[in-house]
Amino acid sequence: MTNDVILRISRVAKSFGAIKALRGVDFELRRGEIHALAGENGAGKSTLMNIIDGILQPDSGEIVFDGKPVRISSPTEAQEMGIGFVHQEIALCPDVSVAENIFMAATNTSRRFLMDYRALQRKAREILSELTDIDPATLVSQLSISNQQLVEIAKALTLDCRVLILDEPTAALTEKEAQSLFAIMHRLAERGIAIIYISHRMVEIFDHCDRVSVLRDGQSICTYNVAEVGPRDVVNAMVGRVLDTLYPDKQTEAEKSDEVVLKVTNLSDAGAFADVSFELRRGEILGFAGLIGSGRSEIVRGICRLEGEATGTVTLCGQQLKLRHYQDSIAAGMVYLSEDRKGDGVFLDMSIASNVSALAVDQVAGRLGIIDRGREETQAGTLGRRLNLKCGGLADPVSSLSGGNQQKVAIAKMLSVNPRLIFLDEPTRGVDVGAKAEIHRILRDLARSGVGILVISSELPELIGVSDRVLVIREGQISGEVTGADMTEENIMHLAAVHERQEITA
Amino acid sequence: MQKTLEMATPAAAAPAVHPLMKLLRMRETGLILIIVAMFVVMSFASPYFLTWVNIRAMVMAFAVEGIVVVGMTILLISGGIDLSVGSVTALAMVVAGWLFLQGVDPWVASAMAIGLATACGAFMGFFVTRVGLHHFIVSLAVMVIARGICLLFTGGRPLGLYSLPPEFKFIGQGTIGPIPLVIIIFVAVVLLFDFMLRRTVMFRKVFYTGSNEKAAAYSGIRTKRVVFLTTTLCSALCGVAGVIYMARFGSAQPTFGLGMELNVIAAAVIGGASLKGGSGTIFGAILGAVLLSVVSSSLALLDVSVYWQDIIRGTILLTAVTIDHYLGKSRK
Numbered sequence: 001m002t003n004d005v006i007l008r009i010s011r012v013a014k015s016f017g018a019i020k021a022l023r024g025v026d027f028e029l030r031r032g033e034i035h036a037l038a039g040e041n042g043a044g045k046s047t048l049m050n051i052i053d054g055i056l057q058p059d060s061g062e063i064v065f066d067g068k069p070v071r072i073s074s075p076t077e078a079q080e081m082g083i084g085f086v087h088q089e090i091a092l093c094p095d096v097s098v099a100e101n102i103f104m105a106a107t108n109t110s111r112r113f114l115m116d117y118r119a120l121q122r123k124a125r126e127i128l129s130e131l132t133d134i135d136p137a138t139l140v141s142q143l144s145i146s147n148q149q150l151v152e153i154a155k156a157l158t159l160d161c162r163v164l165i166l167d168e169p170t171a172a173l174t175e176k177e178a179q180s181l182f183a184i185m186h187r188l189a190e191r192g193i194a195i196i197y198i199s200h201r202m203v204e205i206f207d208h209c210d211r212v213s214v215l216r217d218g219q220s221i222c223t224y225n226v227a228e229v230g231p232r233d234v235v236n237a238m239v240g241r242v243l244d245t246l247y248p249d250k251q252t253e254a255e256k257s258d259e260v261v262l263k264v265t266n267l268s269d270a271g272a273f274a275d276v277s278f279e280l281r282r283g284e285i286l287g288f289a290g291l292i293g294s295g296r297s298e299i300v301r302g303i304c305r306l307e308g309e310a311t312g313t314v315t316l317c318g319q320q321l322k323l324r325h326y327q328d329s330i331a332a333g334m335v336y337l338s339e340d341r342k343g344d345g346v347f348l349d350m351s352i353a354s355n356v357s358a359l360a361v362d363q364v365a366g367r368l369g370i371i372d373r374g375r376e377e378t379q380a381g382t383l384g385r386r387l388n389l390k391c392g393g394l395a396d397p398v399s400s401l402s403g404g405n406q407q408k409v410a411i412a413k414m415l416s417v418n419p420r421l422i423f424l425d426e427p428t429r430g431v432d433v434g435a436k437a438e439i440h441r442i443l444r445d446l447a448r449s450g451v452g453i454l455v456i457s458s459e460l461p462e463l464i465g466v467s468d469r470v471l472v473i474r475e476g477q478i479s480g481e482v483t484g485a486d487m488t489e490e491n492i493m494h495l496a497a498v499h500e501r502q503e504i505t506a
Numbered sequence: 507m508q509k510t511l512e513m514a515t516p517a518a519a520a521p522a523v524h525p526l527m528k529l530l531r532m533r534e535t536g537l538i539l540i541i542v543a544m545f546v547v548m549s550f551a552s553p554y555f556l557t558w559v560n561i562r563a564m565v566m567a568f569a570v571e572g573i574v575v576v577g578m579t580i581l582l583i584s585g586g587i588d589l590s591v592g593s594v595t596a597l598a599m600v601v602a603g604w605l606f607l608q609g610v611d612p613w614v615a616s617a618m619a620i621g622l623a624t625a626c627g628a629f630m631g632f633f634v635t636r637v638g639l640h641h642f643i644v645s646l647a648v649m650v651i652a653r654g655i656c657l658l659f660t661g662g663r664p665l666g667l668y669s670l671p672p673e674f675k676f677i678g679q680g681t682i683g684p685i686p687l688v689i690i691i692f693v694a695v696v697l698l699f700d701f702m703l704r705r706t707v708m709f710r711k712v713f714y715t716g717s718n719e720k721a722a723a724y725s726g727i728r729t730k731r732v733v734f735l736t737t738t739l740c741s742a743l744c745g746v747a748g749v750i751y752m753a754r755f756g757s758a759q760p761t762f763g764l765g766m767e768l769n770v771i772a773a774a775v776i777g778g779a780s781l782k783g784g785s786g787t788i789f790g791a792i793l794g795a796v797l798l799s800v801v802s803s804s805l806a807l808l809d810v811s812v813y814w815q816d817i818i819r820g821t822i823l824l825t826a827v828t829i830d831h832y833l834g835k836s837r838k
Binding site: 349370 | 706707708710711713714717718722723725726727728784785
């Protein structure tokens with residue numbers, strides 16, 4: 001790795017009204033390095049990246065690119081300088097071919113009247129060949145999320161980029177897809193491209209990055225060589241305090257119980273999953289692992305009748321359930337926290353109080369179904385305090401909250417019906433480290449109080465840290481169970497990803 | 507700025523915004539101020555404006571349509587839209603009138619006509635929720651079909667209903683004291699639905715559904731049923747309006763209510779309803795209707811050409827939505 005610096009940012013500050021998003025940030029990026037940028041939500045990562053990409057202008061401070069002080073006044077200028085930004089949300093045109101998407105920017109600036117499709121295809125193939133074997137003529141809508149992400153990267157590469165910013169690129173990828181993305185990142189870095197890699201996942205930072213810089217409250221806290229420190233140092237720098245334990249204590253021997261909260265027998269739904277049987281005991285947190293598309297979420301949604309027409313028996317606290325609709329499941333005390341918070345977990349433009357009451361508005365209504373607003377606010381206030389919710393007022397819209405607090409509102413909604421069992425699908429996705437630890441603690445407290453907890457997570461360290469027992473799903477079936485010391489990433493990945501036939505021949 | 511609920515009591519966690527400020531920020535307040543301002547200006551411009559006769563005429567002008575505005579607002583909140591309101595209103599009018607001419611008792615005929623309008627809504631609701639088509643297209647089709655049926659029944663000519671019994675005509679023409687019954691019915695419908703929409707569990711589900719249909723489904727709300735019911739309710743209220751119109755005019759006109767959908771949607775949107783669903787109030791929508799009616803009346807009194815009126819109404823709609831768009835942005 002060479003030591004010369006391609007991008008240096010000094011004392012950059014940026015305010016939005018009274019809010020200081022960045023208060024004098026320093027950042028240095030070298031050619032050919034993969035530089036992780038870590039920090040809690042709201043630490044200023046996005047603001048800093050948007051300044052580098054020319055979307056925002058700094059109030060003060062200096063940016064030096066390739067030895068020359070620069071002002072980057074628009075993303076187009078950033079592109080011309082060789083800065084590529086792959087945003088977290090994929091921004092491709094789904095009904096247009098891969099080639100046209102890759103050259104969208106170039107087409108935009110072209111002065112020619114007619115499109116030269118043949119040249120377009122050829123050039124697209126050249127660029128893609130370094131990354132993957134996608135056919136440039138395919139429509140983007142037919143690609144998987146991971147391949148769409150590669151198209152985004154290819155798009156950035158067409159602009160002869162020297163700095164590539166990747167904002168949480170693995171959030172929507174399976175483990176395998178993520179691995180191939182890392183391989184590509186390393187290849188690009190070898191070519192001298194400097195990569196800024198934004199991620200919440202410590203494992204990725206420590207396995208694949210050279211250095212890591214931490215932002216907190218709009219200030220640059222430190223830059224470490226990854227080889228010299230451990231994940232705990234980075235997390236401590238991010239949260240600004242020493243987190244003694246990342247995860248709450250596990251279930252103790254004394255807390256173990258034979259009492260079965262949920263018993264599922266021979267649950268099947270054509271095409272999604274088959275012959276699923278398992279038990280969840282009182283006081284334990286049961287983890288569901290599996291690759292995206294393995295059917296883990298479908299099983300859980302099938303149990304509580306959110307989708308599909310599953311057959312088989314579901315017994316909750318000794319009572320066999322006959323559910324026809326999710327409403328029946330709520331009434332029985334079995335609720336589901338969705339994996340896509342903004343998409344289907346909360347009502348962003350509605351008040352916190354009416355979000356919390358949404359599962360069973362009748363509970364806060366009097367005779368004739370007339371809502372008692374006082375009771376609605378009391379309910380939200382009580383649950384909010386229990387979950388340590390931070391908000392301006394309960395009448396504020398949920399959109400005014402941070403990701404972690406939005407998730408607490410979604411959890412409060414689950415708790416509003418005093419459930420006997422909660423299914424949580426990716427409960428900490430897009431939530432910062434501090435709130436994550438809080439949510440883990442909440443889950444453990446709930447389990448102690450006798451509520452059945454089933455957690456689905458793509459993040460294996462989280463799943464291992466939180467669960468007492470993990471069931472692994474592969475291709476719609478339970479492929480194994482791990483507990484205690486056997487709960488390792490290797491064991492789970494093995495059960496989740498390896499095909500049985502391969503196992504036999506191996 | 508942010509506080510932890512840990513220490514605060516729920517009461518203290520309530521918004522610290524002054525009630526007066528809250529009132530000022532409300533859409534309804536702005537509309538009332540504009541309407542009052544127009545009243546002041548117009549009372550100087552035309553001595554006739556502030557007379558009882560004119561005010562009564564203005565209220566009568568939107569009272570029956572206001573019943574349709576109520577249905578449309580609820581439908582918009584649930585995330586739908588209905589272009590067929592004018593046609594369905596006319597259909598109820600024509601069918602009730604036709605049945606009456608066939609010798610059916612006018613009350614029975616009216617009930618059947620409202621039933622038919624409701625069926626139109628259920629028909630649209632079926633295509634939207636079961637087949638999965640868009641409200642816009644389904645209601646566009648029904649708009650044309652219902653109008654066609656009106657013309658078919660009447661041969662394109664208005665039905666004169668001179669023999670309607672006086673106790674039936676009383677609905678549309680009678681007064682209680684100095685106040686026309688139509689206005690009393692209108693106010694009652696508005697108060698009832700405004701209260702229900704703000705306070706009942708049933709209508710809260712309409713907001714949940716319109717705000718985020720998937721999140722509503724994940725909260726155990728049967729969103730398709732909600733949308734089906736709001737679609738049906740809107741058409742049912744069109745039926746009620748159609749029957750009242752028939753009683754008021756003593757005739758049934760197959761071409762009645764052309765362009766009504768635009769007025770009704772404009773009123774709801776000026777009053778704060780969003781085409782994306784999830785927001786809106788009945789009170790606001792009615793104020794929107796009042797504003798449009800006051801503008802029309804003012805322009806007529808000022809001898810402005812009828813052609814200008816549409817141009818001005820359209821401009822008001824665009825202005826209201828633009829202001830709303832920017833206010834919405836600054837709030838975020």
